[in-house]
Amino acid sequence: MKQYTIKKYDQNDYVIWNDFVALAKNATFLFHRDFMEYHQDRFEDFSLLVFENEKLKAVLPANKKGNSVYSHQGLTYGGLVFSSKLKAEKVELILDEILSFFKENAIEAFHYKPIPTFYFPKGNEEMDFFLFQRGALPERKEMNLAVNLQLPLHVSKSKMKHFRRIENLDLDIIEEKDFQSFWDSILAPRLLEKFNAKPVHTKEEMALLKQKFPGNIRQYSVYQKDEIIAGITIFETENVVKSQYGATSEKGEQVRALDFLFINLLHKYKRKGKKFFDMGIVNEENESGYHSGLLQQKEELGCTVYNQDFYKIDIK
Template sequence: MREFNIKKYDQNDYNSWNDFVAKAKNATFLFHRDFMEYHKDRFDDFSLLVFENEKLKAILPANKKGNSVFSHQGLTYGGLVFSTKLKAEKAEEILDAVLFFLKENKVETFHYKPIPSFYFLNGNQEMDFFLFKRNAVLERKEMNLVVDLKSPLHISKSKMKHFRRIENLDLDIVEEQEFQPFWKNVLEPRLLEKFNAKPVHTCEEITFLKQRFPEKIKQYSVCQNDEIIAGITIFETENVVKSQYGATSEKGEKVRALDFLFINLIHKYKRKGKHFFDMGIVNSVNEKDYNAGLLQQKEELGCTVYNQDFYKIDLNK
């Protein structure tokens, strides 16, 4: 096995880490340190850099909790991130080097959540096989509902019927620079009312992230008579647009304003040449179950299921 030098990330690595993310074969802006560190007070960072002959070959966004290391719990996805031309055989050797480093640091379990394969045109699944070889346990699965924008759209007839009716209701779609109107008037009250929940990001946090990544994070709202009745917060990567938050007021619900916005955005990003529109998961609180109504709603918008897998390796075996 080749010799790799592995070190924990510290602030001195800020530039080299971000430069690597910008050129990596399987990274998105979520791995930039400015994104990762907006909530650094909530996590004990255990991110790693992997060098071969003093050249950075891979990074692992990660955090530690007790005797376990997670490919970062504060991110939607994670896993090892590799340099552009790195081949699968070396990726396997890097995985072994990382596992050895974790054992040396008294880590007992390693939790790994790779980025869904549809984020990268050349795939991102070699690590699944290498994890299987090392007796990783499939700990959890999530169903991501995704529209393939490269193929003909399959929005249901009923959705399109309502869409054509809604088009005549004098609704305006606005790309906003401020998040507060949507957060305070629609998203937060509706999440509290329907699910007794809060958004993962506070309004201040999403505003901070927008300032750092103005071309990657966007807010689209539906207005009727200057009142916001629905909105979707978008995270854009090279090939994928992800609906990070979507919500509608009671008034918006009556006119199906959220469907109206989704359908417009699906067509918008198809014209822009994006490959996939990720509408997020439909899993319920019980990780082995799902929200049937939400699944149907997203399928009617043209989504199909792409699984996201979560692995666990017992390092004591």
């Protein structure tokens, strides 16, 4: 008799899924179904629930593409979500049941991207070990830059010199109620101009997500004489603050308004007791694999590298 049973998520599981995620050892609000499903039209959901004697023990946010299953491609990070009471040997058993479920459903490969280690100080690397033991291979790495707010801040001397000068320019930092000014005046036009790209989220999607997660999603903007010149969109979790978007106008670049905002937010969230400030990845499709200017900029703000690993295991 199987110790665990696996089922695919459906809408009837909405409450039990969210209740479990709210109390899990290694979950953030990104795993709430309201966040996962704002872009459900773009992904074929293949999320799983793991039961032991009808009691939910773990969930796996995931989507299916072709004959492969991914730690959800619509999320920044993923992984098996479980309670702090679940011991490592049971995580191993659950992984084996999940791999068997994949095989029964003609899945040929599983692509796994765990949440960065600094999000959970109590640890969260059981699955990495057991996947490796079963033949999973590193598929790629991304350099994720973050500041450890539990240590003294080490912003570079040059940035601090400009910061002290900027403080006298009568710039105002505002926590916005909506995203329209930042998206329309700064983020969208600058991404189009610099990278011929659009933000992953539309301003309407961000407004919907903020409505559902008002304590987790925030917009901070810098104004000079009532004109917005820079902004940072924040995703806030229990231990970590993540800058999801950051951009500045040409005028903002001249006065280094984005650095001014970052440094103020570093101090703000350090005072609030957050453990890390996540400034995201610096990877780029070039010979070196990263954007050197972006790496330097984030290091000068006090960031160090925490690798984001991606694994692939072939289902045999």
